[in-house]
Amino acid sequence: MAALSVMTGGGSWFLALALGVTLLKCLLIPTYHSTDFEVHRNWLAITHSLPISQWYYEATSEWTLDYPPFFAWFEYALSHVAKYFDQEMLNVHNLNYSSSRTLLFQRFSVIFTDALFVYAVHECCKCVDGKKACKELTEKPKFILSVLLLWNFGLLIVDHIHFQYNGFLFGLMLLSIARLFQKRHMEGAFLFAVLLHFKHIYLYVAPAYGIYLLRSYCFTANKPDGSIRWNSFSFVRLISLGLTVFLVSALSLGPFLALPSIFCLWFKPQGPRGFLRCLILCALSSFMFGWHVHEKAILLAILPMSLLSVGKAGDASIFLILSTTGHYSLFPLLFTAPELPIKILLMLLFTIYSISSLKTLFRKEKPLFNWMETFYLLGLGPLEVFCEFVFPFTSWKLKYPFIPLLLTSVYCAVGITYAWFKLYVSVFTDPPVGKTKKQ
Numbered sequence: 248m249a250a251l252s253v254m255t256g257g258g259s260w261f262l263a264l265a266l267g268v269t270l271l272k273c274l275l276i277p278t279y280h281s282t283d284f285e286v287h288r289n290w291l292a293i294t295h296s297l298p299i300s301q302w303y304y305e306a307t308s309e310w311t312l313d314y315p316p317f318f319a320w321f322e323y324a325l326s327h328v329a330k331y332f333d334q335e336m337l338n339v340h341n342l343n344y345s346s347s348r349t350l351l352f353q354r355f356s357v358i359f360t361d362a363l364f365v366y367a368v369h370e371c372c373k374c375v376d377g378k379k380a381c382k383e384l385t386e387k388p389k390f391i392l393s394v395l396l397l398w399n400f401g402l403l404i405v406d407h408i409h410f411q412y413n414g415f416l417f418g419l420m421l422l423s424i425a426r427l428f429q430k431r432h433m434e435g436a437f438l439f440a441v442l443l444h445f446k447h448i449y450l451y452v453a454p455a456y457g458i459y460l461l462r463s464y465c466f467t468a469n470k471p472d473g474s475i476r477w478n479s480f481s482f483v484r485l486i487s488l489g490l491t492v493f494l495v496s497a498l499s500l501g502p503f504l505a506l507p508s509i510f511c512l513w514f515k516p517q518g519p520r521g522f523l524r525c526l527i528l529c530a531l532s533s534f535m536f537g538w539h540v541h542e543k544a545i546l547l548a549i550l551p552m553s554l555l556s557v558g559k560a561g562d563a564s565i566f567l568i569l570s571t572t573g574h575y576s577l578f579p580l581l582f583t584a585p586e587l588p589i590k591i592l593l594m595l596l597f598t599i600y601s602i603s604s605l606k607t608l609f610r611k612e613k614p615l616f617n618w619m620e621t622f623y624l625l626g627l628g629p630l631e632v633f634c635e636f637v638f639p640f641t642s643w644k645l646k647y648p649f650i651p652l653l654l655t656s657v658y659c660a661v662g663i664t665y666a667w668f669k670l671y672v673s674v675f676t677d678p679p680v681g682k683t684k685k686q
Contacts, residue, residue, distance in 0.1 A: 260384060260390060260393075261369060261372070261393055264393050264394060264397050264398070265365045265397060268397050268398050268403075269358060269361075271403070272357075272358045272361070272403070272407045273358065275403070275407045275408055275589075276350070276351070276354045276355075276407075278407075278408045278585070278586055278589065279408060279409075279581065279583045279585065279586050280350075280408070280409065280410040281409045281410055281580070282310070283409065283410045283411050284345075284353060284410045285308075285310060285342075285343055285345075286310040287322070287353060287410070287411075287412070288336055288344065288345075288349065288353065289308045289310045289339070289342075290310075290312050290314075290319070290322040291322050291325060291326045291329055291336060291337055292326075292336065292337045292338055292339045292341070293305050293312055293322075293339060294312075294319055294320075294322045294323035294326055295323065295326035295327070295329070295330070295337045296337060296338070296339050297339065302319055303319075305339065307339050307340060307342070308339075308342055314445070314446055314447070315443070315444045315445060315446065315447055315499060316444060316499045317441065317444040317445045317499050318444075318445045318446060321412075321445065325356055328352070328356075329349075329352050329356075332348045332349065332351065332352040333346050333348040333349050333352065335349075336348075336349040336352070353410070354407070354410075356412075357406050357407060357410070357411075357412055357414065358407070360412060360414065360415040361406075361414040361415060361418070362415075363414075363415040363418035363419065363422070364397075364414040364415055364417055364418035364421070365397065365418075366418065366422070367417075367418040367419070367420075367421035367422040367425065368392075368393060368396045368397055368418075368421065369393075370421070370422055370425040370426075370429075371392065371396070371421050371424065371425045371428075371554055372389040372392055372393055373425070373429070374425055374428035374429065374519075374554070375388045375389050375392055375554075375557055375558070376388070376558055385604070385607075386604075386607050386608060388557035388558070388608060389557075391557050391604045391605065391608060392553060392554065392556075392557045394600060394604070395553040395556065395557075395566075395601060396421070396550060396553050398597060398600075399546075399549070399550060399553070399597070400570075400574045400593050400594050400596075400597035400598070401543075401545065401546045401549060401570075401573065401574045401577055402414060402417070402546060402550070403593060404577060404580065404581060404590055404593065405543050405546065405577065405580070408581055408586060408589070408590075409543075409580050409581065411543070413543070413546060416442065416445055416446055416449075417546070417550050419438055419439075419441060419442040419445065420438075420439070420442055420449065420452075420550075420551070421550065421551070421554075422438055423435045423436075423438035423439040423442065423456075424519075424523065424526070424551065424554070426438065427459070427519050427522060428519040432460060432463070432464040432488075433487065433488070433491060435456075435460075436456070436460055436488055436491050436492065437491050437495065439453075439456050440491060440492045440495035440496065441495055444495060444496065444498075444499035448541065448544060448547065449547070451529055451530050451532075451533035451534070451544070451547060452526045452529045452530050452547070453529075454509050454525075454529055455508075455509070455512065455522060455525040455526035455528075455529045456522075456526070458509050458512040458513055458525070459512050459521075459522040459525065460488055461485070461513075462475070462512055462513050462516060463516065463518075463522070464484055464488065465480060465481055465484045465485045465488065466479050466480050466481075467479045467480075467481055467484075469516070473515075473516060474514075475513075507671075508524070508525045508528040508529070508671065508674050509525060509529075511525065511674050511675065512525050515675075517674075517677060520555065520558065521674070521677075523551055523554060523555060524555065524670060524673065524674050525674065526551055527548050527551050527552050527555075527670060528667070528670060528671060528674065530544070530547040530548040530551070531548045531569075531663070531666075531667045531670070532667070534547065534548060534663075535663070535664065535667065542576060542577065542579075542580070543577065543580070545573040545576060545577070545663070546573075548569065548573070549566075549569060549570045549573050549574070552565065552566045552569055552570070553566065553570075556605060557605070557608065560609040560612040560613065560615060561669075561673060562673070563605040563608070563609055563615055564615040564616060564620070564669075565666050565669050565670050565673070566601075566605070567601055567602055567605060567615060567616070567624075568616075568620060568623075568624065568662055568665065568666045568669075569662070569663065569666035570598075570601060571598050571601075571624055571627070571662070572624075572627075572659050572661075572662030572663050572666070573659070573662075573663060574594055574597070574598070575594065575627050575631075575655070575659060576655065576656070576659035576663070578590060578594075578631070578655065579651075579652055579655060587635060591631070602615075623661070623662060623665075624662075626658070627658070630654060630655065630658055633651075633654070634651035634654060634655060635651075638650060638651055
C-alpha cells in the first residue's frame with residue numbers, strides 16, 4: 248500500500264498495525280457477503296458499459312445507482328481495473344453474476360482503497376494530545392487510538408464481510424477532521440465537500456461543519472471571555488469557503504437540520520474538540536431517527552468518537568458504551584452460521600482491548616463505568632446466548648421468528664440513547680474555550 252510508505256516516520260508500530268489488519272482483511276475474503284456485493288458489481292457494469300447520461304436511469308437490475316456522482320466516477324475508475332479480472336462482471340444484463348475473480352477483485356478493491364483510511368488515521372494521531380507521557384508503547388494515546396480506528400470491529404465486518412466501501416469514505420471524513428484540528432480549515436472544508444458528493448449520508452454531520460467553520464474560521468477573534476468578536480468577521484474567508492463548496496458541487500452535480508448542539512458551537516465554542524462532539528451528536532441524532540433504514544450508520548458516530556476517547560476519561564466511558572452497544576447492534580447483518588464465531592471473536596477482541604487500554608490510560612482517574620453501566624454491558628452476553636443458542640431450540644422460533652431481532656434492537660437502543668444523552672450533557676457542561684484569539 249503506497250500510503251504506508253508516507254507513515255514510516257510515525258513509528259514501525261503503526262506500520263505493523265496497518266499491515267496486520269490488512270492481513271486479517273485478506274483472511275476474510277472467502278466469508279459471506281450481502282446483496283451489497285451485487286449492488287456494487289451492478290454499478291461497475293453500469294458505469295463501464297453505458298454513457299454518463301444513462302447512469303442514473305438504467306434499471307435492468309433492482310439495484311439502481313443511487314449514490315452521488317463522485318461515487319459513480321469511483322465505480323467507473325474501478326471498472327477499468329475490473330475488466331482485467333473478469334469482463335463478464337461488467338455486463339449490465341448479467342444479474343447476480345459471480346465468479347472467483349469477481350470476488351477477488353471486489354474484495355481487494357475495498358482493501359486497497361482502505362489505504363486512504365490508514366493515512367487519515369495516521370494524520371488523526373498527530374492531533375492527539377501528548378501530555379500523557381507513558382513509557383510503554385501500548386499505553387500511549389496515539390497507539391490506542393490507532394488500534395481503535397484501524398482495527399475497528401464494526402468497520403471490519405461491514406466492509407470486509409458484509410461488503411461495502413466505507414473505509415475510504417471514513418478516511419475522507421477523518422482526514423477532514425484532522426485538517427480542522429491542524430487549523431487547515433480550507434482543506435478540511437474541501438475534503439468534506441468532496442465526501443458529501445461520494446455518499447449523501449454524511450449530510451447528517453454537515454451542520455457541525457457549517458457552524459464550526461463559520462464560527463472558527465470566518466470570525467477571526469474572540470473577546471477575552473470567549474464570546475464572539477463581531478467585528479472580526481472576514482467576508483474574504485466566507486467567500487473562499489463558499490466558493491470551495493460551490494466548485495466541488497459544480498464538479499459533481501453541475502448547476503444540482505438544526506440540532507441544539509449546534510447552539511454550543513456558536514455561543515459556547517470549545518475548539519476542534521467541541522466541533523467533534525457536535526459532529527458526533529449530529530450523526531447520532533440522525534441515526535436514532537433512521538436506525539432500521541441504515542443501521543450501519545452507527546459507524547458515523549463510533550469512529551469519530553474514537554478520537555475523543557483518548558483525551559478524557561469521560562469521553563472514554565461514552566466511547567466504550569457507544570462502541571460496544573453499537574457494534575453489537577450490527578450482529579444481525581451477519582446471520583449465517585459460519586460467520587457466528589468470527590463476529591463473536593472479533594468483537595470480543597476489540598472490546599476487551601478497548602476497555603483494558605482505556606482503563607490503563609486513565610487508571611489515575613475514577614472508574615470508567617459505574618455499576619449500572621457495567622451491569623448493562625455485561626447483559627449483552629446473556630442476550631447473545633439466548634438469541635443464538637437458546638431461542639432456535641424453542642417453540643417460539645416458528646411463531647415469533649422476529650424475537651431475537653426485537654430484543655437486540657431494543658436492548659442496543661437503550662445503550663446508544665444513554666451514550667447520546669451523556670455526550671449531550673458533556674457538550675453543555677464542559678467549559679468553553681476562552682481567552683483565545685482564534686479557534
